[in-house]
Structure formats: structure tokens, C-alpha cells
Amino acid sequence: MSFLTKHKVLITAGPTHEPIDPVRFIGNRSSGKMAYAIAEVFAEAGAVVVLVSGPVQLQANHPNIQVVPVETAAQMYDACHQYYSSCQIAVLAAAVADYTVANPADKKIKKQGDNLTLELVQTKDILMSLGQVKSNEQVLIGFALETNDAIANAKKKLLAKNLDFIVLNTLQDEGAGFRHDTNKISIINKYNKITNFELKDKRLVAQDILNYLEEYLREMKVV
Numbered sequence: 001m002s003f004l005t006k007h008k009v010l011i012t013a014g015p016t017h018e019p020i021d022p023v024r025f026i027g028n029r030s031s032g033k034m035a036y037a038i039a040e041v042f043a044e045a046g047a048v049v050v051l052v053s054g055p056v057q058l059q060a061n062h063p064n065i066q067v068v069p070v071e072t073a074a075q076m077y078d079a080c081h082q083y084y085s086s087c088q089i090a091v092l093a094a095a096v097a098d099y100t101v102a103n104p105a106d107k108k109i110k111k112q113g114d115n116l117t118l119e120l121v122q123t124k125d126i127l128m129s130l131g132q133v134k135s136n137e138q139v140l141i142g143f144a145l146e147t148n149d150a151i152a153n154a155k156k157k158l159l160a161k162n163l164d165f166i167v168l169n170t171l172q173d174e175g176a177g178f179r180h181d182t183n184k185i186s187i188i189n190k191y192n193k194i195t196n197f198e199l200k201d202k203r204l205v206a207q208d209i210l211n212y213l214e215e216y217l218r219e220m221k222v223v
């Protein structure tokens with residue numbers, strides 16, 4: 001019997017799409033591959049997975065994965081808060097928009113003038129909001145995508161969002177990040193311990209995260 005049997009895990013995946021008008025949106029290049037790989041590896045290890053997913057071109061291939069499709073950061077926030085209290089573990093790997101359009105138009109915006117200005121307002125930070133309601137029995141895992149001062153920035157996020165550990169990937173590493181099937185990560189835990197991993201296929205990265213979690217739970221004696 002696997003160590004995750006009977007555990008419910010919340011995972012967020014993919015980008016969010018913030019509407020400008022009925023036919024246009026602001027998005028990002030997240031493919032969702034890393035998060036879907038985590039969902040599959042965790043489900044194979046016995047977990048029941050709730051996968052709150054932004055718009056991606058992927059299918060979840062395991063009967064224990066329940067996909068909750070969302071489009072916007074606000075919908076992802078609501079879905080996460082709906083499921084979080086019943087989950088023991090949460091892995092927030094989505095590339096959530098930090099800003100959304102203040103007043104999306106309800107009709108297609110017609111071309112006019114040389115310039116168009118959109119007013120953007122900040123979205124709610126889902127991970128931080130879960131950190132604020134997290135109980136001692138829950139394990140909260142975040143991701144950080146950094147281009148500079150990676151370790152220092154990731155440590156700040158770990159602390160500010162009340163995480164157990166954070167998975168850091170930097171776009172500087174060849175073959176890592178959004179458009180690749182491979183990734184290169186470091187994990188920093190709340191005791192400031194840094195573990196570096198080699199560049200590898202995202203499925204093997206997901207397995208590394210699962211193994212790290214198993215060790216972390218054993219040491220912490222939580223969950």
C-alpha cells in the first residue's frame with residue numbers, strides 16, 4: 001500500500017485566461033505539463049487528486065484524478081477554496097495571472113485609434129490565501145518561476161505564503177520551464193534546506209517531488 005493511499009491532494013495546473021472581451025484574453029505560455037505529471041504520479045501512488053486546471057491541451061490519465069476546469073484566476077481561487085479544507089496536501093503549480101482586466105467588454109472591441117489602453121487590476125494570490133487558512137495537518141507546496149535572484153526570491157515566497165516547501169525552476173536553465181518536456185528544479189523547505197535536482201523529463205521531476213514529499217512527511221510526522 002502506498003503512502004498516499006487515502007490522501008486527498010489539491011493540484012493547480014496550467015495558465016489562466018483573463019478576458020478582454022468575448023473573443024480575446026490575456027494568458028501565458030504555461031502548458032500544464034508539469035502539474036499534470038504531478039497529478040498522475042500522485043494518483044498512481046494512491047492519492048485521490050482534485051486537479052483544478054486552467055485551459056490546457058492535456059488529458060488526465062488516471063481514474064483517481066478529478067479535473068475541475070476553470071478559466072480565470074478568480075474561478076481558480078473559488079475552486080481551490082471549495083476543495084482545500086478536505087485535502088491534506090496541496091501543490092499549486094498553476095501559472096496564475098497576477099493581473100486581470102478591470103472591466104472586460106461584453107461586446108467585441110472594435111478597432112479604433114492608434115492606441116488602446118487596458119486597465120488591469122491585481123488578482124488574489126491563491127497560494128497565499130491557502131497559506132492563511134492552512135492547518136497544522138496540511139502540507140502546502142508552491143512553485144516559483146524566477147529569472148534572477150532565484151534562491152532569495154523563492155525563500156521570500158516560501159515565507160510570505162506559509163509553505164512547507166517550494167519548487168523552484170529558473171528559465172535560465174537550458175531545457176527547463178514552459179515549453180519543454182524537461183525541467184530542472186531545486187526544492188527549498190521551510191527549514192531553508194536546499195536540494196538540487198538534475199535536468200530530467202517532467203514525469204521524473206514529478207516523481208522526485210513525490211519522493212521528497214514522502215521523506216518530508218516521515219521527518220515531520222505530519223499527515
Ligand code: CTP
Binds near residue numbers: 141142
Ligand atoms: N500563485 C497563486 N495565485 C496567484 C499568483 C501565484 O496561487 N495569483 C502561486 C503559483 O501557483 C505558484 C506561486 O504562487 O505556486 C508563485 O508564483 P509566481 O508567479 O512565481 O510568483 P508570484 O507570487 O506571482 O510573484 P512574482 O510574479 O512577482 O514573481
